[in-house]
Amino acid sequence: MEYTLSKIATNDGHGENSAFFDGWKAYDSDPYHPTKNPNGVIQMGLAENQLSFDLVQEWVKKNPKASICTNEGVDDFKEIAIFQDYHGLPEFRNAVARFMERVRGNRVRFDPNRIVMSGGATGAQETLAFCLADSGDALLVPTPYYPGNDRDLTWRTGIQLLPVVCESSTGFKITREALETAYKKAQDSNIKVKGLLLNNPSNPLGTTIDKQTLTESLTFTNEKQIHLICDEIYSATVFDQPGFTSIAEIFEENPKSYNPNLIHIVYSLSKDLGFPGFRVGIIYSYNDTVTNCARKMSSFGLVSTQTQHLIASMLSDDEFVDRFIPESAKRLAKRHEILTRGLAQVGIGSLKSNAGLFCWMDLRRLLKEATFEAEAELWRMIIEDVKINVSPGAPFHCSEPGWFRVCFANMDDEAVRVAINRIHEFVMIVQTKKQRYIRRGKLEVSLSFRRLDEIMMGSMKMSSPHSPMSSPLVRAMT
Amino acid sequence: MEYTLSKIATNDGHGENSAFFDGWKAYDSDPYHPTKNPNGVIQMGLAENQLSFDLVQEWVKKNPKASICTNEGVDDFKEIAIFQDYHGLPEFRNAVARFMERVRGNRVRFDPNRIVMSGGATGAQETLAFCLADSGDALLVPTPYYPGNDRDLTWRTGIQLLPVVCESSTGFKITREALETAYKKAQDSNIKVKGLLLNNPSNPLGTTIDKQTLTESLTFTNEKQIHLICDEIYSATVFDQPGFTSIAEIFEENPKSYNPNLIHIVYSLSKDLGFPGFRVGIIYSYNDTVTNCARKMSSFGLVSTQTQHLIASMLSDDEFVDRFIPESAKRLAKRHEILTRGLAQVGIGSLKSNAGLFCWMDLRRLLKEATFEAEAELWRMIIEDVKINVSPGAPFHCSEPGWFRVCFANMDDEAVRVAINRIHEFVMIVQTKKQRYIRRGKLEVSLSFRRLDEIMMGSMKMSSPHSPMSSPLVRAMT
Numbered sequence: 001m002e003y004t005l006s007k008i009a010t011n012d013g014h015g016e017n018s019a020f021f022d023g024w025k026a027y028d029s030d031p032y033h034p035t036k037n038p039n040g041v042i043q044m045g046l047a048e049n050q051l052s053f054d055l056v057q058e059w060v061k062k063n064p065k066a067s068i069c070t071n072e073g074v075d076d077f078k079e080i081a082i083f084q085d086y087h088g089l090p091e092f093r094n095a096v097a098r099f100m101e102r103v104r105g106n107r108v109r110f111d112p113n114r115i116v117m118s119g120g121a122t123g124a125q126e127t128l129a130f131c132l133a134d135s136g137d138a139l140l141v142p143t144p145y146y147p148g149n150d151r152d153l154t155w156r157t158g159i160q161l162l163p164v165v166c167e168s169s170t171g172f173k174i175t176r177e178a179l180e181t182a183y184k185k186a187q188d189s190n191i192k193v194k195g196l197l198l199n200n201p202s203n204p205l206g207t208t209i210d211k212q213t214l215t216e217s218l219t220f221t222n223e224k225q226i227h228l229i230c231d232e233i234y235s236a237t238v239f240d241q242p243g244f245t246s247i248a249e250i251f252e253e254n255p256k257s258y259n260p261n262l263i264h265i266v267y268s269l270s271k272d273l274g275f276p277g278f279r280v281g282i283i284y285s286y287n288d289t290v291t292n293c294a295r296k297m298s299s300f301g302l303v304s305t306q307t308q309h310l311i312a313s314m315l316s317d318d319e320f321v322d323r324f325i326p327e328s329a330k331r332l333a334k335r336h337e338i339l340t341r342g343l344a345q346v347g348i349g350s351l352k353s354n355a356g357l358f359c360w361m362d363l364r365r366l367l368k369e370a371t372f373e374a375e376a377e378l379w380r381m382i383i384e385d386v387k388i389n390v391s392p393g394a395p396f397h398c399s400e401p402g403w404f405r406v407c408f409a410n411m412d413d414e415a416v417r418v419a420i421n422r423i424h425e426f427v428m429i430v431q432t433k434k435q436r437y438i439r440r441g442k443l444e445v446s447l448s449f450r451r452l453d454e455i456m457m458g459s460m461k462m463s464s465p466h467s468p469m470s471s472p473l474v475r476a477m478t
Numbered sequence: 479m480e481y482t483l484s485k486i487a488t489n490d491g492h493g494e495n496s497a498f499f500d501g502w503k504a505y506d507s508d509p510y511h512p513t514k515n516p517n518g519v520i521q522m523g524l525a526e527n528q529l530s531f532d533l534v535q536e537w538v539k540k541n542p543k544a545s546i547c548t549n550e551g552v553d554d555f556k557e558i559a560i561f562q563d564y565h566g567l568p569e570f571r572n573a574v575a576r577f578m579e580r581v582r583g584n585r586v587r588f589d590p591n592r593i594v595m596s597g598g599a600t601g602a603q604e605t606l607a608f609c610l611a612d613s614g615d616a617l618l619v620p621t622p623y624y625p626g627n628d629r630d631l632t633w634r635t636g637i638q639l640l641p642v643v644c645e646s647s648t649g650f651k652i653t654r655e656a657l658e659t660a661y662k663k664a665q666d667s668n669i670k671v672k673g674l675l676l677n678n679p680s681n682p683l684g685t686t687i688d689k690q691t692l693t694e695s696l697t698f699t700n701e702k703q704i705h706l707i708c709d710e711i712y713s714a715t716v717f718d719q720p721g722f723t724s725i726a727e728i729f730e731e732n733p734k735s736y737n738p739n740l741i742h743i744v745y746s747l748s749k750d751l752g753f754p755g756f757r758v759g760i761i762y763s764y765n766d767t768v769t770n771c772a773r774k775m776s777s778f779g780l781v782s783t784q785t786q787h788l789i790a791s792m793l794s795d796d797e798f799v800d801r802f803i804p805e806s807a808k809r810l811a812k813r814h815e816i817l818t819r820g821l822a823q824v825g826i827g828s829l830k831s832n833a834g835l836f837c838w839m840d841l842r843r844l845l846k847e848a849t850f851e852a853e854a855e856l857w858r859m860i861i862e863d864v865k866i867n868v869s870p871g872a873p874f875h876c877s878e879p880g881w882f883r884v885c886f887a888n889m890d891d892e893a894v895r896v897a898i899n900r901i902h903e904f905v906m907i908v909q910t911k912k913q914r915y916i917r918r919g920k921l922e923v924s925l926s927f928r929r930l931d932e933i934m935m936g937s938m939k940m941s942s943p944h945s946p947m948s949s950p951l952v953r954a955m956t
Contacts, residue, residue: 077538081534082888277562289488300778301779
């Protein structure tokens with residue numbers, strides 16, 4: 001007799017083999033470094049926010065008592081290290097609730113007693129899935145959406161995610177029609193829909209959801225008596241108009257119009273503060289039963305009290321928060337401008353965006369043909385020849401091939417400059433190849449692709465960071 | 479149409495309503511404090527290790543670079559805060575593996591590449607359950623066992639725990655016969671047994687499992703081709719002979735006799751170092767597939783990198799570790815001696831133990847009758863009248879009524895003294911009541927119980943901490 005493992009352990013539910021995660025591996029095996037490995041892979045596939053750490057480190061130096069590992073704070077070490085109440089430190093809950101309010105312009109109130117901890121947004125999403133749906137049930141999710149959702153919400157819970165198909169022709173807007181279509185399709189397949197998951201601002205789009213769409217989505221879920229989960233983990237990354245509207249605002253403006261038991265918010269400090277290592281995930285539900293149940297489940301992924309203690313101090317400092325939020329947004333805006341302008345110089349457009357740590361780059365016209373196979377081929381070229389890890393749209397369940405997510409806040413200015421230069425060279429070459437492809441056929445192009453690296457090496461020498469090459473072949477797109 | 483939540487959210491799988499957790503609530507609403515609330519409830523239901531924090535705090539003061547929140551360490555803040563690789567910081571994995579070896583007298587080796595993080599032992603147990611068994615499958619667990627196992631292993635996974643009944647007549651020893659009986663019973667009920675869970679040292683028994691029993695258990699699981707999970711979270715709390723033997727030793731002594739794919743260890747720093755707030759849980763499996771799968775699942779409960787960084791420094795300091803382990807054991811031994819001697823003075827015995835943060839107190843002769851109802855009644859008296867929270871055997875799935883777990887390492891010497899005094903008074907009174915009960919019948923005793931508080935108030939005044947009362951009614955038990 002042979003021993004066995006579980007179905008979960010032996011199925012492919014984690015999804016680690018998708019191109020989204022594969023790109024990370026390519027980076028890991030050959031990471032770019034300005035001096036040690038200048039020809040290495042530049043990681044533009046990681047939605048990290050590294051632009052404002054100087055502000056954080058300055059604060060840390062000024063506030064030694066915020067840590068239990070300083071002479072000033074060590075007297076609290078024991079009390080903090082032994083604290084294991086799953087409600088969390090009261091000062092942590094208060095500080096997080098206040099911070100969430102400030103990020104939303106103080107237009108809404110959050111009750112600290114409803115703040116539930118989880119192991120990052122990853123844990124928060126899974127916890128809500130366990131609370132709201134049984135194995136086999138489904139949540140609707142507008143496309144494109146973050147590939148990690150599949151792992152977070154479905155792997156161990158057995159629930160399904162069903163796409164609400166959004167298209168580039170409308171700027172990937174979520175329409176009532178698309179929601180109804182997805183809902184009806186599930187009903188026709190006898191699948192019980194338990195909720196709708198929105199990501200606002202959107203990863204990968206980098207856009208905020210407008211007030212009207214939020215209201216329509218809430219009306220939709222309320223009418224169907226299904227749950228609305230709003231993943232707002234990028235709320236403080238909004239750097240341009242229109243500003244951010246939280247589902248909390250829509251609800252509080254007309255509290256009697258909606259069933260509060262159906263509204264749940266996911267939050268985290270991984271993106272807004274840039275602390276993914278600290279694993280601070282938050283569930284904020286207006287439903288008492290869900291709040292209580294999620295809190296019990298939080299035992300599987302509590303935030304370290306060492307970290308709770310630090311975050312409580314940091315986010316209770318109004319002066320720091322009031323400086324950090326706008327300064328971080330300002331820096332993101334600048335970086336976004338540099339990247340999108342750099343892309344536009346070689347005619348690469350991206351979805352107009354106002355938030356997030358990435359832009360949604362449109363390479364549709366560089367595809368040999370409008371298929372996901374061609375997208376994958378282009379992506380492999382970008383990784384292998386251009387040595388930039390961007391993420392193709394397919395793992396994001398995008399309905400159209402040719403879109404790529406490009407992260408811009410996990411590197412310094414110099415790396416961005418190098419990346420833009422590489423993209424410039426690449427586009428020039430692919431344009432030329434594509435023209436030849438159209439003239440001569442597939443086989444030769446395939447061979448040419450293999451020699452791309454050599455060709456690029458030559459042309460790189462000619463380029464200068466201050467005079468990006470332009471070509472009559474390319475034109476600006478939006 | 480009404481909205482619904484999941485079955486998990488609405489069933490009673492968390493088990494929070496058991497007497498085990500109820501006692502914590504009683505403490506929370508009226509906590510003892512030597513000056514502010516001297517008549518409050520003393521918490522002896524919490525397996526915390528608070529006896530050696532002076533050593534830790536001294537180390538912290540001497541090692542400011544170990545923290546990212548000091549002037550000496552803040553330059554690492556950014557790199558640590560953004561680190562989110564689920565493999566964990568390499569220095570953390572190395573330090574934990576070395577620490578686990580030292581706790582086991584350097585008799586075994588642990589591969590740092592097999593160290594998998596989880597949110598405490600709570601997360602580790604659930605992760606292993608998800609990896610090893612499907613919903614409906616079962617794990618065998620010798621009784622009595624930690625009540626949290628029901629929540630950790632079964633609540634969200636849907637698996638079952640089946641008792642391997644161990645009895646006081648053999649010192650709660652795990653026998654091959656008991657294992658076979660439990661296994662057969664499951665087979666007769668068509669339940670698929672996927673493994674055996676051992677807790678060594680045992681919570682609540684405070685005893686280590688001897689080498690022969692470990693070998694027999696491993697032989698049993700190996701023969702049945704089922705998994706053996708060894709929960710060794712109390713391994714560094716062993717304070718007396720016989721010492722601790724890890725399942726790793728049994729396996730390494732005869733590696734060819736056993737299938738390594740069936741052996742898994744759960745570890746944590748919550749008990750051995752006393753840092754439950756830091757949520758450091760570890761899975762160490764000899765099975766590659768389980769290691770890889772558990773690591774992917776660790777995304778739901780990673781250890782904060784702030785904490786990984788601190789622990790890496792602390793546990794890499796050989797001098798500190800070599801001082802901490804024996805000193806902590808020495809202090810636990812002393813506290814154990816004070817408590818068990820204090821209990822013996824009024825004739826209360828406890829299972830002979832050599833480890834853990836608790837003893838397994840035998841109050842069988844204080845029960846009105848040998849039922850779990852009588853145990854619950856006695857427990858309520860202890861909470862309400864004696865104002866000590868101890869944990870009755872029923873939530874530990876003990877097969878005999880009358881056993882209680884008493885934690886002794888989560889308080890200072892003075893609180894222990896007060897607790898022992900209260901127990902002395904209580905035993906005297908209950909002895910008297912029981913005699914009356916035997917003579918006169920149940921009704922009157924029930925009334926007397928209500929007046930216990932008043933009676934105690936009187937007798938408390940007469941007692942002195944240095945002259946514990948003795949009585950011809952009581953005699954020492956072991």
